[in-house]
Amino acid sequence: MPTPLPFSSFLIFFFGSSLIFTPPSSSSSSFDTFLFGGCTLQKYTPNSPYPSNLNLLLSRLVTTSATIPYNNVTVLGSSPQDTIYGLYQCRGDLPPNDCYQCVTRAVTRLGTMCTDAYGAALQLDGCFVKYDNKRFFGVEDKTVVVKKCGPSIGSDLDALTGLDPALAQLVTGGGTYRASGAGDVRSVAQCVGDLSVGGCQDCISEAIRRLKSACGPSAWGDLFLAKCYARFTRGATHAEGNGYGYGYDANGNDDSKDNNNKTNKTIAIIIGLIAGIALLILFITWLNKRYEKGHGCR
Template sequence: MADDSFVLGGCTQQKYTPDSPYESNLNSLLTSLVNSATYSSYNNFTILGSSPQDVVYGLYQCRGDLSMPDCATCVARAVSQTGSLCPTACGGAVQLQGCYVKYDNATFLGVEDKNVVLKKCGPSVEYDKEAEIVGRRDAMMGGLMSGGGAFRVGGSGEVQGLAQCVGDLSAGECQDCLSAAIGRLKTECGAANYGDMYLGKCYARFSTSATADTGGDHSFAKSHNDKSSNDGEKTFAIIIGLLAGIALLIIFFAFLRKVVDRNGK
């Protein structure tokens, strides 16, 4: 499973004016998200403005089993995709396989959201395996429900699954959100060989070995070895260099725009 493969995205209808204080604050927020992801798997920020309409709120979160280099890479990719997906939109969100990024001019931090934003159910398992697979799936999901923490993984036989809440929820809100996601997944995906249920502030997923063996988007297992660790460290160093380069480019283009505007007047 590629950690930076696209899952879903969306934008608010409200737009901001280019070169406005809101755009400046949004750029500051997105830079903060990318920088923070180099050392923390979750964070949220509020960038204040000179007026209430210039305030921007945002957060990011990485899947709980991602290394910090992989987390930073994923968040940088998600932030980049918000720019192409939601140009001049006041709010946007992108969910990749390994991370989630969201920003808006209306606060959503600490607010539980159990609305369904994406549901995927795979094809039904073979008839002669249906009872066994469904039983193992329900047992695995029972383990996810009883597990603690914001990130939970589990398995039963050839069925594996994971669930995660966004880090701004309380423990009780997280449990409530996951209960809703898991309940809908069991009800709406029936005897499917995989299922994804993404709610506004949490998600739950499962797959069987039949889908995991294909190595597609529903193969959750991550292998951790020395090569991947070394590659992650190299990627981490590259990201630090890219962040510095991006910051310089932002400054340069802002200066160039001002020069062009001044000469055009």
């Protein structure tokens, strides 16, 4: 059996939507936010069987994502080099239609991001898609892919101690997707569905350990390993942001101020429209009275 490539072998690697795609607009769905992606350096020849096998695999991934949140697919080729393995994993709280939309968009982006590459991986906020001609199903990989921390909250003891129980509940929780909270801290973790129960537990535990060490005194934190992730956020940011309740954009910036500004502008526009309509009604009423008065004098 060929040795699977670790995630670190994706040498052409990208972080942040601005490096690959234009940042998503404010109207884009939260699950469509680009987090990271990478491609293998090895390229296939366009006239080989690999492109058609890849298209078949990706179409199967997209089709099944409409009904189930995780699936892995193998398309056998005429040679080991042309055999391809792929999977997708949707965020555990996504409804089926959003899962389907997320996987569809991820597959579309991979087509432009990793042209002619034997292997590729892409993590959007709502789903993860990966394929390669080396079998990687069930292989544990704790390579750190993304580590991002929000602004420091200083030495607020209440806030600092609130993180421990929120993350501890993720460690003890079961399943591939886990969501928890304690006080004003909200936390989530998820592993890819090809891992065993023990492999998933090991991966999530490691992600949480690294997350707490790196981002403990921060307003929010993200720690993505190759096969799992752990994230948390605090306080008022719960009310805004993506499906996790995070109040920051794809670049880690707090977007709550932008949302408040947009709300204030919307209210101002509505008030202006109401005032304009009221003035128009008064003007029409005045014209009507002038008209009636003029006819009454004849």
